[in-house]
Amino acid sequence: MRAGARFGEARDRCFAGLDSRDRRLAYELSAGVLRRQVDLDRAIDLSRADRRLHDLLRLGAYQLRFLSRVPAHAAVSTTVDLARDAAGEAAAGYVNQALRKLAGVRWQVSGGGASHPKWLVQRWNARYGEAGTARLIAWNDRTPALTLQPARWDLDTVARGLREAGVVVTEAPFHAGLCPTPDTRHLTPRSLPGYDEGAWIVQDPAHALVCRFAAIPRGSLVYDACAAPGGKAVTLERLGARVLAGDARRDRLPRLVETVRRAGVAIRVVAADLVAAPLAWSWADVVLVDAPCSATGTMARHPDARWRLRPGIIARAAARQRELLAAAARNVRRGGMLVYATCSLEPEENEAIIDEFLTRHTEFGRAPVPPDVPVELLTADGDFVTLPPQHGVGGAYAARLVRSR
DSSP states (O other): OTTSOOHHHHHHHHSTTSOHHHHHHHHHHHHHHHHTHHHHHHHHTGGGSOGGGHHHHHHHHHHHHHOTTSOHHHHHHHHHHHHHHHHOHHHHHHHHHHHHHHHTOOOOOOOTTTTSOHHHHHHHHHHHHHHHHHHHHHHHTSOOOOOEEESSSOHHHHHHHHHHTTOOEEEOGGGOOEEEOGGGTTSOGGGSTTTTTTOEEEOOHHHHHHHHHHOOOTTOEEEETTOTTOHHHHHHHHTTOEEEEEESOGGGHHHHHHHHHHHTOOOEEEEOOTTTSOOOSSOEEEEEEEOOOOOTTOTTTOTTHHHHOOTTHHHHHHHHHHHHHHHHHTTEEEEEEEEEEESOOOGGGTHHHHHHHHHHOTTEEEOOOOTTSOGGGBOTTSOEEEOHHHHSSOOEEEEEEEEOO
């Protein structure tokens, strides 16, 4: 990650060979360090430490402060061994001394959003108020549940297979998937019943709800223009659409292909840049633009996202989103639909994009609200929105626009 990889990509690559127990611990350590980095750095005083030791010290300190099931002596000795391998005997001695000092200290965990960038907390305070922001931060700082969506099997068959294997299952909010019990939420998905058969995919309930909100008629030809990693494409195909899934980033295509292959769906995958190389004019019944965004609605699931953001990134993301939406509009046939979605909480990336688009593209208007979407997930304009602490799912936004001419 320090070299630029996203947390999810690094996790999948580095944890692939671990058994379930070690995978759970590795996830807890790495995600926990990202969530609590401010507190850890304040306690350790990294200014005096070799840079090669910074993450090792954070890992050791996190175990001492937040993991009661790991004995202090084990946390210290393991970290000392890692430091010795990384930087030699002198480094091992420094780490040993630093962590033993911490072991007997009573920590006070910071409040007031210290686990998030200050500029982002100030931004949310202005929009949600201090109490609302505190709830959002608390949501982001906890470990999210694993949620499964049906693929080759229906929902009842997936649930039965899990229960027969001794896995306790609960239903996700708004009937949007199945959640294994918290004790198994960090099991490798490969270890759960149905993985080899492609019975289900892992997908946040908010993303499944976006597909439900899209309410695409069965048999419609859908172009999912920013499809990787493929969850929405699979869900739309299961709901009866004919899907062409494309993505401009070639490095993301293998993940998209793997999702489609596992789920056993009839989806064609293409490498296509929606802006630079549009496929055709006015050909699709529906175009879905699941736009790249600041991802402020998914910080619980992606604990590194908070530290990758900078104040100007929202404006840059919005500029790209306007470009993608305008390009997507050219692919929609008359009478067809354009669906825009993000996993952002920021209005500049959501309703502001749609309002500006409708001003510039008078041939489009908002489509009627689908009948089976819970009213609490709809804005006054009929767009879809989820707020994590309020709705118990990740943050998402979507709008349905229909082309009249």
